[in-house]
Amino acid sequence: MDYGKLEKHYLDLAERVCTQAAQKGVAAEAFINASEELAIEVRNQEVEVLTTARDQGLGLRIISDNRVGFAFTTSFSHAALEACIDQAVANARLTTADEHNCLPARYPGYRQLDLFDSQITTASLEEKIELVKEIERQARAYDPRIKITESCSYSDSRYVVALANSLGVEAAYHGAYCGASTFVVAVEDGESQAGFGLTYGLKYGDIDAGKIGREGAGKAVRMLGAKKVATQRAAVVFEPYIATNFLGVIAPALTAEAVQKGKSLFRGKVGQQVAAPIISIVDDGYRPDGIASSPFDGEGVPSQYTMPVEQGVLKCYLHNTYTAARDGVKSTGNGSRGSFKTTPAVGTTNFYIEAGSLTPEAIIEEIPKGLYVTEVMGMHTANPISGDSSVGASGIWIENGELTTPVRGVAIAGNIIDLLETIDAVGTDLTFFGGTGAPTLRVASMTISG
């Protein structure tokens, strides 16, 4: 497929819808996302599910007398587009006027990013199927106790984004990403434990079937024979994956949207110490190989590198065009769209905690007794407004600096701010899971409920 041509096709359409809407005397912005997807699921060396898809949609935002109206459609027929314009304009009549509602003006240009690995399209379906089968073989070969494959999959997506607004923004880009994962179960003496391995990124060549398979198997096997522990306070070490889970709770609180609405635990804290000095948090919209990298955000503002927390000090919040206008600052290029179905909110791009100076081994070595947390449950119930979080956890018990027996069925609770402030070691092993990344983190003392 010729993606250059597609970009032009969708950009023309976005401009046409935008112009047509603007003729009704409103400011308008049309956003189009079109994609093609492939997903392969293998179990027991057979392709269980193969999904191929085409998907497209247009979201239209209009501003009239400082009021925003929005409508979307997945049908690009003349009638559907016309209805979409009429609805967006009608909807703006009933929303509340806000002088800060505005669209960004035209930017002179955007950075060229390498977001499209042609290997994702040139690799054959057979080759991709073989890759998934290899992941499963590697997982099974890792240990004879790996007896069940829950899923073993590959997926990729190739997409075009086009954006036009009535202030002259007209821009488009295309990209692709791919990834593979496995969930396997280890069985011994009637006990079952699951483990997963995964990689998602921009490069097909970065998918290492052996590594994914062994990781999933290793994680399942190491949990066999897990026991409970008594309620106590002890050191807690979070694996990078678990640390990214906590980061996901922090992300909304760093948006100016949450701050302006009084819903952020970081409100009024710019310039203050909000985390241990060894913690720096970054949002990088340009990160090479970052799955969330793009030349511009969901409103056409260039992406950028922002460090909201630098050595533990809160420096700034993340902004889109609206929140920036309200605070009298510049947008940080964080106008994010979950899809064409919503107005741009404030969201993160490639969002991560910077790597520290200690290897994960060294972090564990110093602990007389503690828990190395490898799984948490219920993280989505953590409260990003109050910061209160209480999750079910399992992992490996640490005794005299060494990982000993697996532990499950415990709960760990605390406040996210307290947690950030009490981190006393940061690992060198920054690892990304999708758009969020973190290294191994250690908290000197936390309540573990057993």
Next chain:
Amino acid sequence: MLATGDLRAILQAALQGGGSFAEIFIERRRITSIGCEENKIEQLISGLDQGAGIRVIKGENTAYGYSNDLNRESLLQTAALVGKAVEGQVSVNKEIDFKAPAAKVEFKIKIRPEQVPVEEKVALVQKANNAARAVDQRIAQVTVGYSDVSQQVTIANSDGLLVEDERVRTRLVVSAVAADGDKIQTGYESAGGHLGWELFEDFDPEELARLAARRAVMMLEAKPAPAGKMAVVMAAEAGGTMIHEACGHGLEADLVQKQLSVYAGKKGQQVASELITVVDDATVVGKYGSLRFDDEGVPGQKTVLIEKGILKEYMYDYLTAHKEGRLPTGNGRRQSYQDRPIPRMTNTYIAPGKDDPISILKDTKEGLLVKRMGGGQVNTTNGDFVFDVAEGYLIQEGKIGPAVRGATLTGNGPKVLKIIDRVGSDLGFALGVCGKDGQGVPVGDAQPTIRIPELVVGGILDREAGA
């Protein structure tokens, strides 16, 4: 719209690659959503999402494809492409005679969402917002979200099933934030159902808003929850998250067949206390998980999953039922045309027992009373689950004591179900969106007042550590 002949041609095209079963799911979804925050109507969104998903099955292999393009030629193309993806011998043209199965229940939508002027919907949202804010001056923020969805579906398959259905769902959610100095807490309430605007004949939006606001204010004064093992009484109004997580997911046939459920191979066995009967019922009128037909066109039904502690039945979709040579239970559901159906819950509940709910509390000397549950999660492989307590109190000498915040309950599904020792005669429903394999579907859940003699409460151990 496509004619019956077009659907037949598409299914036949899909079978050309040698598949044994083909299905098309066509969907037109219209939504209206309104968002109010900071006393402002910030969002008013209308949308049309339409598309078709085509599925072809050959043995244990499934090929799936979808597209937004609903014209006959494009769908024939997609069908051929999907059909080629399953390996098999080329089959002869299959004759397909369509028949519509009879639904077990009819849902009458009294006031269709498009009959209500948008102005009226906006006014309702504003009323809820004002009511929440009037509760206490410490209410710092109120978010009100309203949405209505009408989803028209056409489902046809090569076994000759043809179903046309419409699902109308309306929902109102209120989230309040209370702040006092450095302390900040939230309260959340929601109402919704397979209903139109008549939802608000049963639910007063202002009362719902006040409940959310009062909870946020109350949590400001709550102490951090204690940590450790204790007796837990769950009120009927707490919702059904526990049964959904502790047992529901493990009874979905896909997980059972893959040996990924602790309940695999246990049909006919005692898996819970004799006091426990668990039901999945799509036919309850007006609930959020209610269905006339599931997303494979199978009539929604009432299924007793566990009866007096004995495991009776799992929840099946077409594929899992076909593997066992039996009929599905009407639990094949999908988020949209972009997803293939998998076994999912509809409205799941623990049936009421015989105990007076008040006596259950009275007979509990010490422990935790859960008045409202938050979200939850389960590891179906080992049965461990967790859920959040949105409103909880200490039980002191059989009476309701001080409120506690930040508690999470952790347990093991099969173990908890076996030790439940009191089941009340009441029943309280809640609604939610359940996520599985990346697909969210609307569900209802419910339970009577129950007592679990011992559950792990995740709180804070050292009193001085509590902030």
